[in-house]
Every structure is written in C-alpha cells, then in structure tokens.
Amino acid sequence: VLGLFTLLSGWAFRFKSLEDGRRQILNYLLPGDLVGLQGSVIGEMEHSVESLSPVVLCVFQRDTLPTLFENHPGLAFDVTWLASREERMLDENLLSVGRRSAMERAAYLIAFLYQRAEQVGQAKASKGLIPITQQHVADTLGLSIVHTNKTLRKLAERQLIRWHDRACEVLDPEALADIAGWGGLTDRKRPLI
Amino acid sequence: VLGLFTLLSGWAFRFKSLEDGRRQILNYLLPGDLVGLQGSVIGEMEHSVESLSPVVLCVFQRDTLPTLFENHPGLAFDVTWLASREERMLDENLLSVGRRSAMERAAYLIAFLYQRAEQVGQAKASKGLIPITQQHVADTLGLSIVHTNKTLRKLAERQLIRWHDRACEVLDPEALADIAGWGGLTDRKRPLI
DNA sequence: CGTACACTTGAGTAGGATCAATTGAAGTGG
DNA sequence: CCACTTCAATTGATCCTACTCAAGTGTACG
Numbered sequence: 001v002l003g004l005f006t007l008l009s010g011w012a013f014r015f016k017s018l019e020d021g022r023r024q025i026l027n028y029l030l031p032g033d034l035v036g037l038q039g040s041v042i043g044e045m046e047h048s049v050e051s052l053s054p055v056v057l058c059v060f061q062r063d064t065l066p067t068l069f070e071n072h073p074g075l076a077f078d079v080t081w082l083a084s085r086e087e088r089m090l091d092e093n094l095l096s097v098g099r100r101s102a103m104e105r106a107a108y109l110i111a112f113l114y115q116r117a118e119q120v121g122q123a124k125a126s127k128g129l130i131p132i133t134q135q136h137v138a139d140t141l142g143l144s145i146v147h148t149n150k151t152l153r154k155l156a157e158r159q160l161i162r163w164h165d166r167a168c169e170v171l172d173p174e175a176l177a178d179i180a181g182w183g184g185l186t187d188r189k190r191p192l193i
Numbered sequence: 194v195l196g197l198f199t200l201l202s203g204w205a206f207r208f209k210s211l212e213d214g215r216r217q218i219l220n221y222l223l224p225g226d227l228v229g230l231q232g233s234v235i236g237e238m239e240h241s242v243e244s245l246s247p248v249v250l251c252v253f254q255r256d257t258l259p260t261l262f263e264n265h266p267g268l269a270f271d272v273t274w275l276a277s278r279e280e281r282m283l284d285e286n287l288l289s290v291g292r293r294s295a296m297e298r299a300a301y302l303i304a305f306l307y308q309r310a311e312q313v314g315q316a317k318a319s320k321g322l323i324p325i326t327q328q329h330v331a332d333t334l335g336l337s338i339v340h341t342n343k344t345l346r347k348l349a350e351r352q353l354i355r356w357h358d359r360a361c362e363v364l365d366p367e368a369l370a371d372i373a374g375w376g377g378l379t380d381r382k383r384p385l386i
Numbered sequence: 387c388g389t390a391c392a393c394t395t396g397a398g399t400a401g402g403a404t405c406a407a408t409t410g411a412a413g414t415g416g
Numbered sequence: 417c418c419a420c421t422t423c424a425a426t427t428g429a430t431c432c433t434a435c436t437c438a439a440g441t442g443t444a445c446g
Binding site: 294295337340344 | 435
C-alpha cells in the first residue's frame with residue numbers, strides 16, 4: 001500500500017490487468033491530479049500506476065487522510081472534489097469503450113488528452129505533444145494494436161494528428177472532438193492542492 | 194441539479210448516452226450507495242439515474258455537503274470512502290468492457306451483481322433474483338441485445354443462470370466468477386450512512 | 387382482442403482480432 | 417565504429433466475434 005500523492009509535473013496513468021496479461025488503462029494523470037486515494041481510503045490498491053514521462057510528486061504523510069478530514073475540512077472537500085472529477089472522466093471513458101466505434105474512440109481520447117494538457121498548461125511544456133505509444137492508446141480504447149494503428153493512420157491522413165515516436169501531435173482538436181460527438185471538458189475552476 | 198441521496202432499498206443504475214441514443218450503463222446502485230455526489234460536489238450532473246425496482250431514498254439537504262465536511266469529519270470521510278469504492282467498481286467494469294470477451298463480461302456482471310446483492314442482504318428480499326432486462330445487460334456490457342441474448346442463453350444452457358421475465362436467477366455464482374477470472378468483492382466492512 | 391414489450395432465433399455482414407512480416411530508430415557491447 | 421538486439425510503428429491477409437436485419441413467440445395489460 002503506497003501513500004497518497006499529488007502529481008506536480010509529468011504524465012502517468014492508472015491501469016488494471018487480467019491474469020493472462022490483457023491490460024486496460026483506466027485514466028491518465030496530469031499535474032494537479034491525486035494518486036492513490038483508493039489506497040489511502042480503502043487500505044488496498046487494486047490497480048497499478050505507471051508514468052509516461054519524468055514525474056514530480058508531492059507525497060502526503062501516510063496517515064494524513066483522517067487527520068486532514070478532522071483539521072482541514074476545506075482541503076478534505078477538495079480531495080473529494082478531485083475524486084469526483086476523476087470518476088466523471090472514468091464515466092466518459094466507459095461510454096467511449098462501450099459504445100463508440102474505433103474511430104470515435106480514438107478521436108475522443110486524443111481530443112480529451114489534448115484539452116486536459118491544455119488546461120494544466122502542460123501543452124507548452126510538451127509542445128503540444130502527448131507522450132504515449134500506440135500500445136497505450138490500444139490499451140485505453142480496448143482495441144488491438146494493429147487496429148489502433150490503422151485507425152490512427154486514418155486520422156493522420158485526414159491531417160487531424162501527426163504521429164511521432166512515442167508521441168502524438170494534435171493538429172485539429174475541434175475536428176477530433178467532433179468526430180467523437182464530444183462536447184469537451186466543462187470545468188474551468190478547480191482546487192489546487 | 195438534483196440533490197444528494199442515499200439509497201435505502203431497491204435497485205437503480207447510472208448511465209450516459211450519446212446523441213444518437215447509444216446508451217452505456219456505468220454502474221448499479223444498491224442499498225447503502227450514494228447517489229448524486231457529482232451533482233453536489235461539482236454542481237453539474239453529467240449522467241442520468243434510473244431505477245430498476247421501487248426505491249426508497251434518504252434525501253440530504255441541498256447545501257449539506259460543505260456543512261457536513263465542516264461539522265462531521267467522520268461522516269465526510271465515509272462519503273469519500275463510498276465514492277472511492279464506487280470508483281473501484283467502475284474500474285473493474287471498464288476492464289471488463291475493454292478487455293473481456295462477451296462471455297466473460299456477462300459472467301462477471303452477473304457474479305458481481307449477485308455478490309453485491311448478497312452483501313446488502315438484498316438477496317433474500319429479491320429471492321436471489323437480479324431485477325434487470327437483457328437490454329440493461331447489453332447496455333452495461335457494451336454489446337448488442339441480440340448477442341447478449343445468445344451469450345446469456347449459453348450461460349443458461351450450462352445451468353449457471355436461469356432467465357425469468359425482467360430478472361436473472363443466479364444458480365452458480367462461483368462458476369460465473371471463474372469464467373470471468375474474477376476474484377470477487379473484497380470489502381466486508383463499510384460505513385453505514 | 388389488439389398492442390406493446392421482453393425474449394428468441396436464424397441468416398448474412400462487418401468491424402476488429404490474429405497472424406505474419408517489414409521498416410526504422412535507438413541503444414549496447416565488442 | 418559497427419554488428420546485434422530491442423521496441424515502436426506499419427502493412428497485408430485471413431479469420432472470427434459480434435452486429436444488423438428480420439421474424440416469430442410469449443406474456444401482460446388496457
């Protein structure tokens with residue numbers, strides 16, 4: 001059981017695997033996101049976390065959480081706010097994997113990550129590049145690598161993205177969100193922990 | 194923006210839909226579960242809720258939440274605990290939809306709902322029946338109704354379930370969990386709100 | 387009775403999986 | 417500096433899981 005962190009800079013993701021190795025990426029973590037809340041609240045972590053780029057963390061004390069709720073109700077509320085926001089992102093992701101076509105899913109994922117990176121100002125830091133491999137995309141969308149590659153290729157042919165080594169350059173985020181039939185992120189304000 | 198509830202009895206579910214009507218069920222709500230946390234924390238509900246059976250709710254006051262965090266840190270912690278547990282269930286669901294086969298998914302869903310019903314003692318109340326239609330199963334698993342029906346039929350032929358009108362009788366929960374390669378629910382203790 | 391809705395079942399199709407092989411960039415060790 | 421491995425991306429061919437279309441059964445209800 002690891003502790004509770006805040007991600008200060010860099011990219012990471014949460015995932016779960018089946019016995020035979022099939023992997024599902026659950027969500028991505030960007031600066032400002034909380035990591036390991038489950039572990040701290042439930043006492044057991046049922047997923048794994050991996051980073052996509054060099055990462056800086058802010059580590060909370062092990063037993064901080066109950067204390068935090070006692071002494072800093074405002075902060076405790078913010079923690080819950082962040083957890084709630086993460087759940088909404090999971091919701092949208094589940095909708096995507098369950099009901100969108102391969103093309104829609106890919107477009108949604110990239111548009112989504114682009115908007116998130118933009119929100120946290122990471123866009124400049126990474127020059128508009130999303131630091132993931134096609135294997136990550138496949139494991140996020142619930143598709144095979146081969147089909148993922150063919151789908152991304154089509155997006156590239158339409159000049160919506162350009163694929164680099166281990167990174168995706170987003171050329172037309174609006175068109176992508178459009179393909180996915182996705183309204184975009186809503187929240188502007190958020191607590192800074 | 195609806196308020197915050199606790200489900201006292203009955204079954205319900207959360208879902209999201211795409212413009213053209215494609216629907217994805219996100220998770221199921223059983224007695225003891227919190228409904229509408231997103232709405233209360235974020236101020237905006239991005240999903241819908243529907244009930245599967247007559248339901249009894251315990252309604253919280255509209256602006257209770259910040260107050261709750263101020264004055265009842267223990268309860269606030271429990272709310273966060275419940276939210277965190279819901280997220281773990283979403284995680285497993287996403288793994289299912291993304292990476293399990295139709296048969297595995299169906300087996301997982303039924304074994305999961307059975308265990309949850311058992312945990313809250315709902316099992317007796319509904320006589321071991323899960324009150325859902327095959328359409329619900331399809332929308333949970335991200336499959337078509339036709340294929341869902343054929344898959345459930347196979348489970349029935351194997352004597353693992355029996356399908357009734359708008360309800361599923363679970364005959365062999367262990368075998369189902371086994372097919373899905375699922376370890377089962379872990380938590381025994383939980384806060385009662 | 388007629389309509390509506392849940393569940394079934396068969397036939398044909400298609401989106402995505404699997405298999406197999408190639409290219410290219412990036413290390414790594416001799 | 418150059419063979420050698422490794423891993424990401426790519427592409428073609430074939431297969432199969434799950435989708436769509438289309439009917440039909442059974443039960444509940446007005």
